Amino acid sequence: MLPPNESEIAEARARLASLRDALANVLFGQDELLDAVIVGLVARGHLLLEGLPGLGKTELVKGLSKALGLDAKRIQFTPDLLPGDITGNPLLQEVDGTRRFVFQPGPIFANIVLADEINRASPKTQSALLEAMQERRTTVMGESHALPDPFFVLATQNPIELEGTYPLPEAQLDRFLFKLDVRRADAPTLARIVLNREMGVEPKVDAVLDADTFRSITALARRIHMPEVVAAYIARIVDATHTGDATVRFGASPRAALALASAAKARALYAGRLNASFEDVRALAPLVLRHRVILDYTAKLEGLTGDAVVAAILEKTPAGPASTPQSLAAAKIG
Amino acid sequence: MGSLPSLFSRPMNTEHYWMRRARGLRRRVNFARWFECFAPVGFGVGLCGTVAVLAARGAGYALVYPLGATGAVALLAALFVMRRVRPVLENDGDALARLDLAHGLHNRLSSARAGVGDWPAPKEAPVLRWRRSRAADLVAAALALLLAACLVPAGVVAAMKPPEKIQPPPALRDLLAMTKRLREEKAVDPAALESLEKRAEALLKQPESAWYDTTTMEASEHLRDRTGEALRDLDKDLAALKGVADRVAESGELIPEELSAQLAKNLAEALEGLDLSTLPPSKELRDKLGKLSPAAMKAMDKKTLDELRRTLAEQRRRLRRASADAKDSKASSRKASSGGLPVFVFACGPADPGPAMLVKNALGVTASGVVDSGLKAPTDAERQVIMESLQKAPPRLYTQAGCKPGMQVAGIVPLPLPPGSAPDADDDLLDALEDLVYGDAYAVLEFEPERRALAAALAVGRLRLLPVSLKDCNGDCKSGSCEKPGGAIVVVMGAAGAGGPGGGGGPAPLQMGDKSTAQAGGSEQLKAGDRSHDTLGDMEGLTSGKHKVDKDAYRGPVAGGAISSEGEGSESVWRDNLTPEERETLRQYFK
Incomplete structure (x- = not known):
């Protein structure tokens, strides 16, 4: 796989910048979130958005589908939702005088699927997403159906309501590239929202990319160079999540390392660089690993979070070579 | 066209630059x-x-050895450590990553090395700098210790050698060697020798730590000395026997009655000495000698008599060889004691046969040439001092020496002493003198080795005169044999003895001088002197000073200036009318 050239990188960067600008008109004051969402999509990853209601998660997904010119569908997860309600059901129909089952695609057959409040569905229903998210196809009654390309799942969940919810299983969590915290905006941003939005009126978003262009950009992201030292750094970080102490029951999987590498490449492309870097890894490691580190219940009782564990791992895992001898100190570079 | 080199050279230069830095x-x-x-x-x-x-x-070894060994070990340790750390050593890729991080290049250097993208422009800022660390402190401490070990003052101590095996005391060693030689030479009776060996082994069987106790050393020396004396007595008796045989052989059948009686007497004394000796000759020899008499000798044919003489001579040679160790030890002690000082022997008696023969007779020496009249005679000053000392000598000494008023003083003859030092000195003479010198009357003079100091030593009254009884002897004095008994006085002048293990045989080697000369940075003068043989009237020394008289002592009650009592020494100054409390108060006050 040939590395991209400068012009390809520059063009892709410009297009992604226009996408970001388009999304910035939808979601005010969430620049970091927008960057993370774009990077995640470029990395062809699924995103889990966690935040309180009314912060613009659905608006973000809608605006994203419009800006990318992609088909988007929304699924409101409820406890009585069935897997067939997501994947689709075979219906008995009479065609040409014969009756047979005809598959009726569910809402999952879209480029962007917004799984709203995904943790309210039963594990059985949640598991309907597993095959779709990993293999980008669904199997109903022994018949596989390919999902459209690109295919993204952007799920949301409310962190404050526990009653009537079903926490996502580890296997499900592992299929989300990022877990993003959607935070409320500050007062100036709220003022801007009040001035520029109307209740019940969707913002107008122009399509800045089409599906083919976006696919080419995601393909370009895969060609971003990954230096060996950066790959080694990713490996050390993921390996460090297996702390071996009582705080972490299970560390991140190799899929997490792949996800982190893909995200680092996407971020490098988003930044207009030919290669991934230590900085990319450090910036994305919390988003990739925070939901993949399974904490012990005692650690949870003590208030320890995945973010804290990942931050500690990054703190004690230096970028670059493993360590610096004590006889040497970093010189100040002006 | 002129810009082409710069276009091509920049990537090459930047790659070279970054790789060199890496x-x-x-x-x-x-x-x-x-x-x-x-x-x-x-x-x-x-x-x-x-x-x-x-x-x-x-x-006391040169520093190059330990330093070289330390350096070699350090080098081996360095190589070993290098082998251990080799797996964790960094490569150029790691170094480029460090440069990427330090300069914020987002891994452009790593990518450029992989052929992705261009090399960034050079940046000169250093990445890492040295700082003090625990490792540096450790190495510096080790070097400081080594340097200090090389520079600090340190004396040479004795090398750590295993302690040598303790040797028996010298006297015991001499005794053991002597018994061994006696057994080899078969010079004495085996039974008597076995008894002697048992006594020596009894001393040897003591714990090694007790070998050098005073009692053991005294016992060893006593046993050695007594054994030596017994051997010398045996030799003398054998010599007397041989003398008798010689005279018989020389005289043939014409032995005067008087001489025959004398020979018989000498023979009886010699045989008695052999019987009483603690180390007698072998039983066969004793039996053979016990049958001897002048008449029997006279009856012997010449061949038998010559064989007897050879037997006696051979027995004496064996004795001498066997007792060589003992004589050597004595000679060495003589050398050490006499310090190479001259010894004069003179005798008083009839003018004829002359002083030399008198001395020979006095010492019981018959060998000719022992007294070498050609030796250097005392100077006139020395002779005068000696004669004056003789005249002042106590009458007891004269009597013991056999000197009588009116008897002529034969003369002063220097002997080839110090004993053992003269190559021509005869062992018989030396043994005889040794008995005199190491007897109870042995005297030691402080004496310088210079002859001129003799007069000074004698002048201060430190002449020591030893009376020696002349042996009775018969013979023609004119022909060299003394006929009449006489006396002799041996003047022994030697250096201070070293003192024996029991404190005898010499004075304590060092005494403080009469007047202290000790000063800061100086040394105290010490002198050696033996007071063990002082006689009455000898001055030990003078001390100048005053009696400590308490001038303020209470001299009794005084009334109106009159002294009623001068009091006496050690009288109490307290008045009787003082109460015990007052007395205690005064005592505490003047305490």
């Missing part, structure tokens, strides 16, 4: 990593080296 950084990091692993080992090597240097300096 190599330098790699070397620095790898050295630091190796150094930190080596430091504890190096510190241990330094400690061992310090000990080795101190030990070598203490033992």
Whole structure:
């Protein structure tokens, strides 16, 4: 796989910048979130958005589908939702005088699927997403159906309501590239929202990319160079999540390392660089690993979070070579 | 066209620049990593080296050996540590990553090395700098210890050698050697020798720690000396027997009655001496000699008599060979004691046969040429001092020496002494003198080795005169044999003895001088002197000073200036009318 050239990188960067600008008109004051969402999509990853209601998660997904010119569908997860309600059901129909089952695609057959409040569905229903998210196809009654390309799942969940919810299983969590915290905006941003939005009126978003262009950009992201030292750094970080102490029951999987590498490449492309870097890894490691580190219940009782564990791992895992001898100190570079 | 070189050269130059920096950084990091692993080992090597240097300096070895060994060990340790840290050493890629991080290049250097993208423009800022660390402290401490071990003052101590096996005391060794020689030479009776060996072994069987006790050393010396004396007595008796045989052989059948009686007497005395000796000759020889008499000798044919004489001579030679060790030890002690000082022997008696023969007779020596009249005679001053001392000598001494008023003093003859030092000195004479010198009357004079100091020593009254009884002897004095008994006085002048193990035989070697000369940085003069043989009237020394008189002592109650009582020494000054409380108060006040 040939590395991209400068012009390809520059063009892709410009297009992604226009996408970001388009999304910035939808979601005010969430620049970091927008960057993370774009990077995640470029990395062809699924995103889990966690935040309180009314912060613009659905608006973000809608605006994203419009800006990318992609088909988007929304699924409101409820406890009585069935897997067939997501994947689709075979219906008995009479065609040409014969009756047979005809598959009726569910809402999952879209480029962007917004799984709203995904943790309210039963594990059985949640598991309907597993095959779709990993293999980008669904199997109903022994018949596989390919999902459209690109295919993204952007799920949301409310962190404050526990009653009537079903926490996502580890296997499900592992299929989300990022877990993003959607935070409320500050007062100036709220003022801007009040001035520029109307209740019940969707913002107008122009399509800045089409599906083919976006696919080419995601393909370009895969060609971003990954230096060996950066790959080694990713490996050390993921390996460090297996702390071996009582705080972490299970560390991140190799899929997490792949996800982190893909995200680092996407971020490098988003930044207009030919290669991934230590900085990319450090910036994305919390988003990739925070939901993949399974904490012990005692650690949870003590208030320890995945973010804290990942931050500690990054703190004690230096970028670059493993360590610096004590006889040497970093010189100040002006 | 002129811009082409710059277009092509820049990437090459920047790659060269960054790779050169990467190599330098790699070397620095790898050295630091190796150094930190080596430091504890190096510190241990330094400690061992310090000990080795101190030990070598203490033992007197050159520093190059411990330092060289320490360096070699340090080199081996360095290689070992290098082998251990090799897996964690960094390569150029790691160094480029460090440069990427330090300069915020987002891994452009790593990518450029992989052929992705261009090399960034050079940046000169250093990435890592040295700083003080524990490893540096350890190595510095090790070097400081080594340097200190090389420079601190340290005396040479004796090398750590295993303690040598304790040897028996010299006297006991002499005795054992003597018994061994006696057994080899078969010079004495085996039964008597066995008894002697048992006594020596009894001393030897004591614990080694007790060998050098005063009692053991005294016993050893006593046993050795007594054995030597017994051997010498045996030799003398054998010599007397041989003398008798010689006279019989010389006289043939014409032995005067008087001489025959004398020979019989001498023969009886010699045989009695053999019977009483603690180390008699073999039983066969005793039996053979016990049948002898002048008449029997006279009846012997010449061949038998010559055989007897050879037997006696051979027995004497055996004795001399066997007792050579004992004589050597005595001679060495004589040398040490006399200090190479002259010894004069003179005798008083009839003018004829002359002083030399008198001395010979006095010492019981019959061998000719023992007294060498050609030796250097005392100077006139020495002679005068000696004669005056003789005249002042107590009458007891004269009597003991056989000198009588009116008897002519034969003369002063210097002997080839110090004993053992003269190559021509005869052992018989030396043995005879030895008895005199090491007898109870042995006197030691403080005496300088210079002859001129003799007069000074004699002038201060430190002449020691030893009376010697002349042996009765018969013969023609004119022909060299003394016929009449006489006396002799041996003047022995020697240096201070070293003192024996029991305190006898010499004075304590060092005494303080009469007047202290001790000063700061100086030394106290010491002198040696033997007071054990002082006679009445000898002055031990003078001391100048005043009696300590208490001038303020209470001299009794005084009324109106009149002294009623001058009091006496040690009288109490307290008045009787003082109460005990007052008395105690005064006592406490004047305490």
